[in-house]
Amino acid sequence: MISYKNTHLQELENEAIYVIREAAAQFERPTMLFSGGKDSIVMYHLARKAFYPAKVPFPLLHIDTGHNFQETLEFRDYLMKKTGGTCIVRYVQDTINQGKVQEETGYNASRNVLQTVTLLDAIEEFKFDCAMGGGRRDEEKARAKERFFSHRDEFGQWDPKNQRPELWNIFNGRKKMGEHFRVFPLSNWTELDVWLYILLEKIEIPSIYFSHEREVFNRDGVWLATAPFMKLKPTEHPVIKRVRCRTIGDITCTGLVLSEASSVEDIVAEIAQTRITERGGRYDDKRSDTAMEDRKREGYF
Amino acid sequence: MSTNLVIDMKTNINETIGSYTQMELLRFTTAGSVDDGKSTLIGRLLYDSKAIFEDQLKALEKASMLKGDETINLALLTDGLKAEREQGITIDVAYRYFHTPRRKFIIADTPGHIQYTRNMVTGASTANLALILVDARHGIVEQTRRHAFIASLLQIPHMVVCINKMDLVSYSEERFNEITQQFLEIATKLDIKDIRFVPICALHGDNIVKRSTQMPWYEGPTLMWLLETIYISSDTNFIDARFPVQYVIRPNSKEFHDYRGYAGRVASGIFRKGDKIKVLPSGYTSTIVQIDIFENSINEAVAGQSVSIVLADDIDISRGDMIVKENNLPVISQDVEMMFCWFNERPLQIKGKYILRHTTNEVKCMINDVRYKIEMNTLQRNETDKHVGMNDIGRMSVRTQKPIFFDSYRKNRNTGSVILIDEITNETIAAGMII
Numbered sequence: 002m003i004s005y006k007n008t009h010l011q012e013l014e015n016e017a018i019y020v021i022r023e024a025a026a027q028f029e030r031p032t033m034l035f036s037g038g039k040d041s042i043v044m045y046h047l048a049r050k051a052f053y054p055a056k057v058p059f060p061l062l063h064i065d066t067g068h069n070f071q072e073t074l075e076f077r078d079y080l081m082k083k084t085g086g087t088c089i090v091r092y093v094q095d096t097i098n099q100g101k102v103q104e105e106t107g108y109n110a111s112r113n114v115l116q117t118v119t120l121l122d123a124i125e126e127f128k129f130d131c132a133m134g135g136g137r138r139d140e141e142k143a144r145a146k147e148r149f150f151s152h153r154d155e156f157g158q159w160d161p162k163n164q165r166p167e168l169w170n171i172f173n174g175r176k177k178m179g180e181h182f183r184v185f186p187l188s189n190w191t192e193l194d195v196w197l198y199i200l201l202e203k204i205e206i207p208s209i210y211f212s213h214e215r216e217v218f219n220r221d222g223v224w225l226a227t228a229p230f231m232k233l234k235p236t237e238h239p240v241i242k243r244v245r246c247r248t249i250g251d252i253t254c255t256g257l258v259l260s261e262a263s264s265v266e267d268i269v270a271e272i273a274q275t276r277i278t279e280r281g282g283r284y285d286d287k288r289s290d291t292a293m294e295d296r297k298r299e300g301y302f
Numbered sequence: 303m304s305t306n307l308v309i310d311m312k313t314n315i316n317e318t319i320g321s322y323t324q325m326e327l328l329r330f331t332t333a334g335s336v337d338d339g340k341s342t343l344i345g346r347l348l349y350d351s352k353a354i355f356e357d358q359l360k361a362l363e364k365a366s367m368l369k370g371d372e373t374i375n376l377a378l379l380t381d382g383l384k385a386e387r388e389q390g391i392t393i394d395v396a397y398r399y400f401h402t403p404r405r406k407f408i409i410a411d412t413p414g415h416i417q418y419t420r421n422m423v424t425g426a427s428t429a430n431l432a433l434i435l436v437d438a439r440h441g442i443v444e445q446t447r448r449h450a451f452i453a454s455l456l457q458i459p460h461m462v463v464c465i466n467k468m469d470l471v472s473y474s475e476e477r478f479n480e481i482t483q484q485f486l487e488i489a490t491k492l493d494i495k496d497i498r499f500v501p502i503c504a505l506h507g508d509n510i511v512k513r514s515t516q517m518p519w520y521e522g523p524t525l526m527w528l529l530e531t532i533y534i535s536s537d538t539n540f541i542d543a544r545f546p547v548q549y550v551i552r553p554n555s556k557e558f559h560d561y562r563g564y565a566g567r568v569a570s571g572i573f574r575k576g577d578k579i580k581v582l583p584s585g586y587t588s589t590i591v592q593i594d595i596f597e598n599s600i601n602e603a604v605a606g607q608s609v610s611i612v613l614a615d616d617i618d619i620s621r622g623d624m625i626v627k628e629n630n631l632p633v634i635s636q637d638v639e640m641m642f643c644w645f646n647e648r649p650l651q652i653k654g655k656y657i658l659r660h661t662t663n664e665v666k667c668m669i670n671d672v673r674y675k676i677e678m679n680t681l682q683r684n685e686t687d688k689h690v691g692m693n694d695i696g697r698m699s700v701r702t703q704k705p706i707f708f709d710s711y712r713k714n715r716n717t718g719s720v721i722l723i724d725e726i727t728n729e730t731i732a733a734g735m736i737i
Contacts (some may be wrong), residue, residue, distance in 0.1 A: 007606055009327035009406040017355045018608040019567045022549045026621055026662070050596040051608070054561055055313055055553040139399045164394065165730045166420055166645050168427040169719045171659050172566075175728035192401050197322055271320055 010198055016101065017044070017186040018051045019148055019170065021133065024184045025051075025058055027174035027277060030129035031184075034120075035061040035088055037073035038249035039206055040135030042080070043195055044186055046204050048174040049084060050135075062132065063089040064120050066112040066229065068251040076207040091123040108220075108232050111253040121157040131174070133184045139191045149188050155179040193272050200265045209246045212260050217242050319401055328534060331410040331429040331458070333422045333449045339466045340435055341502035344398060344411060347526070350511045353400035361730070404530040407729065414445050415676055419693040422449065423643045426456035429535050434463045438471045438501075442484045444679055450485070454492035455695065455735065457539040457639060457712060461497045462528055468517065469473055469503045475519040491681075493712070498531075500525050538605045542709060543571030544632065544717050545603075545625040546661035551610055561592060562591045563610035564619055569661060569716035570709075571722055573611065573625075574602040580615065581617065582624045582707045588615040622663035624707050632707045632717060638700045639673075641711075642721065642736035645694070648724070648731070650690035650698075656731070657723040658702060666703040666725075673697040697737070711735035 006014070019046075024031050031106050035041045048057045060203055063077060081088050093112050096119045105111060124132060138145045150172040165173055165209060174182055187195070199206060218223045218237045225231065227239045231253065244257035245268075262268045334338055347353075398409040410425035412418065426432065432453035433684045436446055453461055454599060465486055478501045489497055500509055501520050509512035511526045523531075551563040574577070592612035593603050603609040611625065619625075626632060644650055658667040674683040675696035690696060700718045711718030722732040
């Protein structure tokens with residue numbers, strides 16, 4: 002199916018495979034961050050393509066907040082078994098038990114910020130010098146300035162004003178001891194590109210991306226799932242709705258959309274028509290205008 | 303002319319999805335300062351192609367109101383970092399995405415001031431097209447000249463010059479022609495292959511997506527039409543077969559016991575099954591027996607494709623080597639002349655040692671001499687002042703520790719480009735375009 006005119010999806014795929022191979026070649030101990038969400042599933046699919054017929058030459062790393070959707074965890078284990086991949090799991094609960102962080106309290110309590118500490122601990126524990134992530138530049142304005150190869154200092158911090166210039170496709174992953182890199186193979190993908198690719202490549206995804214019945218409640222215009230650790234305000238009442246996830250994060254901050262989309266085709270059609278950004282339903286971004294930049298500076302995903 | 307930029311999904315979902323999967327990708331760069339309407343133009347392109355979402359627009363309205371702006375400040379959309387929003391300037395390269403039914407676009411949006419020359423160079427390095435804005439009232443200014451120069455230095459194949467704010471010069475055809483003429487005079491001194499001119503008014507949307515009713519004298523295409531249709535397939539070098547080896551795949555499994563694949567992205571040209579090849583620097587020759595993409599074997603790999611190549615002979619090949627065809631070799635040399643842009647606060651050191659990265663190869667190098675610097679105000683060469691600091695552009699000669707295999711940047715953007723890295727700080731301190 003070779004034509005001299007590459008489609009945009011072919012170009013994005015070729016670029017992402019190139020970036021993943023570059024990370025595997027330039028770093029001694031790379032890892033790939035895996036959340037069970039569609040972006041990390043696509044990234045892992047590309048990694049399998051990049052090294053076939055050899056196995057993916059690095060482990061995946063999942064930071065389990067303890068607030069994940071059960072379907073996501075089941076899917077993670079299923080996918081690893083099916084593809085023969087290795088996924089290391091580290092738990093935010095352990096970080097809390099060690100007294101390194103304190104659980105947030107109140108209605109909007111979330112472990113979203115806490116997981117950065119667990120992540121940096123895991124990077125130190127395994128001496129990872131590169132962590133690939135499924136972050137995309139179109140997701141959020143601070144991410145729009147992110148490099149493919151993004152430097153982190155010995156404290157795991159990002160300095161957005163002092164980023165290395167990145168030209169052509171020559172990536173500079175040189176670093177000092179203790180520093181590491183975040184690498185983003187999907188930088189140039191949009192939400193629609195990810196879904197089109199899932200469709201074309203017939204990639205399996207967790208069931209919660211498709212329409213299903215769930216008990217939800219409405220907070221500030223966002224539908225959130227009920228769970229034992231979710232505190233409802235007196236004015237909030239659980240109802241049953243047909244919903245699906247547009248992004249998958251913690252239950253505490255993942256807004257669900259009312260949807261009847263039951264196939265990837267339906268989802269593509271829905272995404273193409275939607276007028277709200279993907280992260281518009283993410284409670285973690287609503288904390289302030291620079292919520293993402295602040296978290297990224299601290300070493301967030 | 304295309305005015306229907308958003309596909310109506312209800313008509314035929316399968317057909318629509320089919321067309322989405324056939325879109326081409328166009329990367330373009332813009333450069334400009336706060337007041338020349340660049341943000342307005344980008345905002346207009348994003349808005350008209352429905353790439354700005356309702357929640358973004360609401361956030362923008364709120365932010366503009368709080369800052370006391372009378373209209374929605376589209377610059378707030380493009381300036382992503384806290385420091386940028388505070389200072390009201392764009393510091394870094396920001397990437398924006400939108401699509402129409404024909405193409406997906408990536409905008410590398412860069413600041414236009416002289417102190418951000420390095421950001422402009424960065425944004426230009428991957429662009430197929432440069433979008434240059436000229437304020438119709440001011441005509442060609444120093445900044446216009448600089449942008450055109452950088453686009454030519456980085457060999458961006460296409461240039462679209464938008465003469466903006468035509469409403470402020472009464473939509474005058476004479477003024478448009480005058481500026482076009484001035485620009486063409488500059489262009490004769492530069493290396494630009496394809497230039498187009500469009501009179502626009504970004505604020506009101508004239509000739510952006512819809513044809514202007516104010517300028518019936520202009521018979522050319524709208525800006526969006528140009529972006530959607532400029533022919534880019536021929537910009538790729540399909541002649542000189544170059545394959546920098548990125549990674550060696552050895553499965554060590556029972557099923558693929560003897561498999562040894564050379565993984566990489568074809569930098570240029572075409573490789574076919576059965577091709578006689580030569581490996582640099584060793585000089586060994588062999589034949590391609592298999593080209594793989596995941597579980598599929600293909601007959602040919604063309605420029606841009608990430609593949610894995612299997613050879614007939616068991617020869618020693620590692621990352622940084624280059625697979626080429628016997629009858630078409632790159633230049634193999636330790637002495638390299640290149641145009642450069644300096645990125646770092648620490649000035650260039652003549653006779654200083656640096657790390658040079660070229661394709662997947664890395665060698666040490668020494669800067670032998672600075673031939674000249676370009677005075678960015680006049681674009682004249684300065685052969686006497688050898689002090690090179692941040693944002694300076696010029697020509698230098700470099701000696702590498704081992705030979706590298708390259709083509710001229712003009713002929714081959716992928717095998718003609720290098721970056722220099724500081725050995726101590728590991729920072730990327732310069733970009734080089736081989737002459």
